[in-house]
Amino acid sequence: MEEDKFKAKLPYRYNYWELIKKFCSTYLNPKRKVFFSVQVLHILAAGLILVPPLILRDIIDVAIPERDLGNIITLFLIALGAYFLEAGITAAKEYWGHVVAQEITRDMRNDLYIHYQDLNMRFHDNKKTGELMSRVIDDLNRMQEFVHHGPEALVGSLALLLGTVGLMIYLSPHLTMISLIFVPFLLIFSYVLLKRLHLSFRKIREKKAVMHDRLEDNLAGIKIIKAFANEELEKERFSATNEEHKEARIKAIKYLSILFPGSRFLNALGILVVIGYGGYMVILGQISAGTIVAFYGFLMQFRVPLLRLVNMMEGLSQFFASTERFFSHLELEPDIREKSRSTARQVMGHVEFQNVHFSYDEEEVLRDVSFQVAPQQTVALVGPSGAGKTSIIRLIPRLYDVDSGQVLIDGINVRDWKIRDLRNSIAMVMQDDFLFSNSVTENIAYGRPGAEQEEIIAAAKAANAHEFIEELPQGYDTQVGQRGLKLSGGQKQRISLARAFLKNPRILILDEATSSVDLKTEKLIQEAITRITSQRTTFIIAHRLSTITNAGMILFIDRGRVREMGSHEELMEKAGSYYEFYRMQFEKEKSVTKISQEVDWTG
Numbered sequence: 001m002e003e004d005k006f007k008a009k010l011p012y013r014y015n016y017w018e019l020i021k022k023f024c025s026t027y028l029n030p031k032r033k034v035f036f037s038v039q040v041l042h043i044l045a046a047g048l049i050l051v052p053p054l055i056l057r058d059i060i061d062v063a064i065p066e067r068d069l070g071n072i073i074t075l076f077l078i079a080l081g082a083y084f085l086e087a088g089i090t091a092a093k094e095y096w097g098h099v100v101a102q103e104i105t106r107d108m109r110n111d112l113y114i115h116y117q118d119l120n121m122r123f124h125d126n127k128k129t130g131e132l133m134s135r136v137i138d139d140l141n142r143m144q145e146f147v148h149h150g151p152e153a154l155v156g157s158l159a160l161l162l163g164t165v166g167l168m169i170y171l172s173p174h175l176t177m178i179s180l181i182f183v184p185f186l187l188i189f190s191y192v193l194l195k196r197l198h199l200s201f202r203k204i205r206e207k208k209a210v211m212h213d214r215l216e217d218n219l220a221g222i223k224i225i226k227a228f229a230n231e232e233l234e235k236e237r238f239s240a241t242n243e244e245h246k247e248a249r250i251k252a253i254k255y256l257s258i259l260f261p262g263s264r265f266l267n268a269l270g271i272l273v274v275i276g277y278g279g280y281m282v283i284l285g286q287i288s289a290g291t292i293v294a295f296y297g298f299l300m301q302f303r304v305p306l307l308r309l310v311n312m313m314e315g316l317s318q319f320f321a322s323t324e325r326f327f328s329h330l331e332l333e334p335d336i337r338e339k340s341r342s343t344a345r346q347v348m349g350h351v352e353f354q355n356v357h358f359s360y361d362e363e364e365v366l367r368d369v370s371f372q373v374a375p376q377q378t379v380a381l382v383g384p385s386g387a388g389k390t391s392i393i394r395l396i397p398r399l400y401d402v403d404s405g406q407v408l409i410d411g412i413n414v415r416d417w418k419i420r421d422l423r424n425s426i427a428m429v430m431q432d433d434f435l436f437s438n439s440v441t442e443n444i445a446y447g448r449p450g451a452e453q454e455e456i457i458a459a460a461k462a463a464n465a466h467e468f469i470e471e472l473p474q475g476y477d478t479q480v481g482q483r484g485l486k487l488s489g490g491q492k493q494r495i496s497l498a499r500a501f502l503k504n505p506r507i508l509i510l511d512e513a514t515s516s517v518d519l520k521t522e523k524l525i526q527e528a529i530t531r532i533t534s535q536r537t538t539f540i541i542a543h544r545l546s547t548i549t550n551a552g553m554i555l556f557i558d559r560g561r562v563r564e565m566g567s568h569e570e571l572m573e574k575a576g577s578y579y580e581f582y583r584m585q586f587e588k589e590k591s592v593t594k595i596s597q598e599v600d601w602t603g
């Protein structure tokens with residue numbers, strides 16, 4: 001359902017033929033030499049597998065009656081050669097076939113990854129796209145097997161089946177017809193079971209994903225679960241999913257248990273015909289004894305390639321679905337695009353909004369926002385949460401495009417800037433800033449890749465982060481982020497600040513960047529901010545009054561509009577919304593200050 005809704009927005013829908021053409025021309029073509037060599041090897045290997053039954057026939061029909069030991073040795077050597085070659089060829093084709101498949105899926109993954117990075121924020125904001133992204137990545141993991149085993153089944157198994165039937169007809173058309181009489185049943189039986197098997201496998205995957213999500217949720221929310229004493233409830237919910245997962249698996253096991261013996265039995269019916277009716281034909285002198293032995297050999301190796309071929313049909317439809325999703329994602333156009341005629345420029349730091357209207361979805365989040373900020377000025381954005389402060393500052397580095405009006409940097413519309421120039425001159429520190437699973441040094445250096453260690457330390461000092469970093473187990477080499485040491489909110493924010501300081505941007509944006517810092521640390525950060533804001537345009541979104549009152553200009557934002565604008569004194573004199581807000585905030589802060597004097601809030 002959700003997927004369909006999303007698909008409706010996709011620029012393209014493909015038919016199978018287009019998909020094959022697209023896949024071959026983009027990804028298979030560069031690897032075509034190895035790929036086609038592997039297909040030839042599939043055919044050669046199939047041919048070699050057909051040799052031993054023929055040799056047995058010759059041994060029985062020719063060499064043994066003539067008591068010709070020399071001939072037996074010759075036939076023995078031929079069989080030996082066939083087996084040996086087949087082993088060698090199979091090893092080579094398995095290896096190279098998988099290598100090609102890995103290389104193809106690596107290329108696809110790279111393209112997709114780069115493309116996801118280019119896509120606009122609106123794409124990434126959408127929760128459903130996160131799921132779809134992991135679907136496509138999942139798809140790629142499964143495709144990797146199919147890219148090798150699909151052609152293997154189609155070319156190798158088909159060659160083996162056709163070769164077998166061809167030789168059987170050559171030996172005895174009559175016996176062939178009668179011994180293959182059960183093949184249609186075998187086909188239907190394996191088709192039905194494999195289809196069901198794939199459905200249960202899909203179900204298993206779904207249940208596994210649900211279980212995984214639930215587990216992740218539970219572990220992330222363990223504090224809340226414990227605080228509300230809901231362990232029992234969670235246990236029940238988990239065990240319900242666990243049970244469904246088990247049921248799905250048991251169903252799959254059931255089909256598997258039937259599939260192999262069942263198909264073996266149906267195949268054995270053909271072999272029984274050879275034994276019974278074939279024996280009768282030998283007595284009648286219609287065929288030789290060696291022919292039944294050869295037929296026996298052929299039929300024994302008939303079932304597996306047949307199952308593979310049927311299985312490939314199922315795999316093929318999944319492959320088409322996966323490639324379609326893949327290409328659809330790859331062809332999503334980022335709606336934030338750079339104009340080709342944009343010329344490189346240096347940002348000076350003048351920022352102007354002219355009658356900006358903006359919305360994420362249908363609802364307008366910013367309404368007619370206009371203001372101007374001179375280079376090196378510090379602006380505080382103040383207002384209730386949900387007012388649109390964060391949305392305003394996101395428009396400055398053009399993370400989103402406005403609906404109407406314009407955002408100008410140095411008098412030039414952001415749409416006319418080179419995106420790289422723009423973003424290289426702007427640093428943002430957000431409330432919930434993200435640290436990569438990497439060392440502290442790497443995380444700070446992200447602000448300016450290639451920075452010297454001294455510069456990194458200087459930035460950390462400016463952000464008042466140096467001291468606590470030194471005290472970490474491995475200092476600047478300590479691994480942090482999701483898979484590293486857990487840092488407190490205040491520590492994370494100071495590392496983010498250091499990252500921004502290192503970037504030394506013309507425009508600095510601090511969005512509640514000091515919100516999870518205790519008063520003492522905030523004072524330290526405040527010093528640091530004053531130190532670096534002097535040479536750049538700074539936007540500060542903060543709730544603390546000291547931060548706000550220091551700003552040269554205050555924008556009071558409410559429900560998407562700029563309600564009041566001016567210096568702290570001017571706005572206080574006006575006794576309007578800002579004045580109200582200030583008073584309420586002031587009452588709150590007085591009590592917080594009192595508490596923080598009693599408790600050590602070192603974050």
Ligand SMILES: Nc1ncnc2c1ncn2[C@@H]1O[C@H](COP(=O)(O)OP(=O)(O)O)[C@@H](O)[C@H]1O
Binds near residue numbers: 365383385391392
């Ligand atoms: N990525 C988003 N997608 C959709 N709506 C959003 C998104 N981010 C914020 N909003 C909505 O936009 C409005 C303004 O939010 P925001 O700019 O974050 O306010 P503030 O920073 O002042 O708290 C809110 O109603 C919020 O729900």
Ligand SMILES: [Mg+2]
Binds near residue numbers: 391511
């Ligand atoms: Mg915000």
